[in-house]
Amino acid sequence: MSQFEKPMALGLTAGGWLGMILCTGYAIASYQGASFLSRQHLAGLPTGWKLPTWTAGNTLALVGLWACQMATLWQLRCIGSTLERFPTINPQTVRAFRRLAHALLALTVVALVAPAPHWAEVPDSVWMTLRRVDFPTMFQMSIACGCVYLVAHLLDESTRLKQENEGFV
Numbered sequence: 001m002s003q004f005e006k007p008m009a010l011g012l013t014a015g016g017w018l019g020m021i022l023c024t025g026y027a028i029a030s031y032q033g034a035s036f037l038s039r040q041h042l043a044g045l046p047t048g049w050k051l052p053t054w055t056a057g058n059t060l061a062l063v064g065l066w067a068c069q070m071a072t073l074w075q076l077r078c079i080g081s082t083l084e085r086f087p088t089i090n091p092q093t094v095r096a097f098r099r100l101a102h103a104l105l106a107l108t109v110v111a112l113v114a115p116a117p118h119w120a121e122v123p124d125s126v127w128m129t130l131r132r133v134d135f136p137t138m139f140q141m142s143i144a145c146g147c148v149y150l151v152a153h154l155l156d157e158s159t160r161l162k163q164e165n166e167g168f169v
Helices: 005-040 056-085 091-113 135-168
Strands: 116-122 125-131
Touching: 005 056, 056 091, 056 116, 091 135
Parallel strands: none
Antiparallel strands: 116 125
16 A cells, blocks of 8 residues: 555545444434424524424435435545555455445435525524525536546446456456
């Protein structure tokens, strides 16, 4: 392993773990924050603003979004772990990148249909709202997903060529 691969692999692994911790904390804070805000701040709600009612559907959407985020971050951690244990071009790395692309695709689809909690700041207070992902964010997620699929395909082709060349030697 070169001097650049080890820090990159450790960074991906640590980033995956840190992301999973932060996403879980955000999900818990969003769920608890919505129930707190809906009980105590209804009187001061500005005109045109509505607090979300926390229904089973909203809870299911939040759990589904959280699960897709966890899957994506877990696959990022798996790539770091795979790069630590194996050489860069191998079938395990290809599978890890392909699984990351699948997880990103699932996250993109779920984010499209499931409303996510957002904190909205209005004068003198902060409100919890539920909203779907906007078009620019969806476009960026789709591009990222396509790029990861492309990297997985290029790694797969590199692995195939490497095995073919080793057969000649």
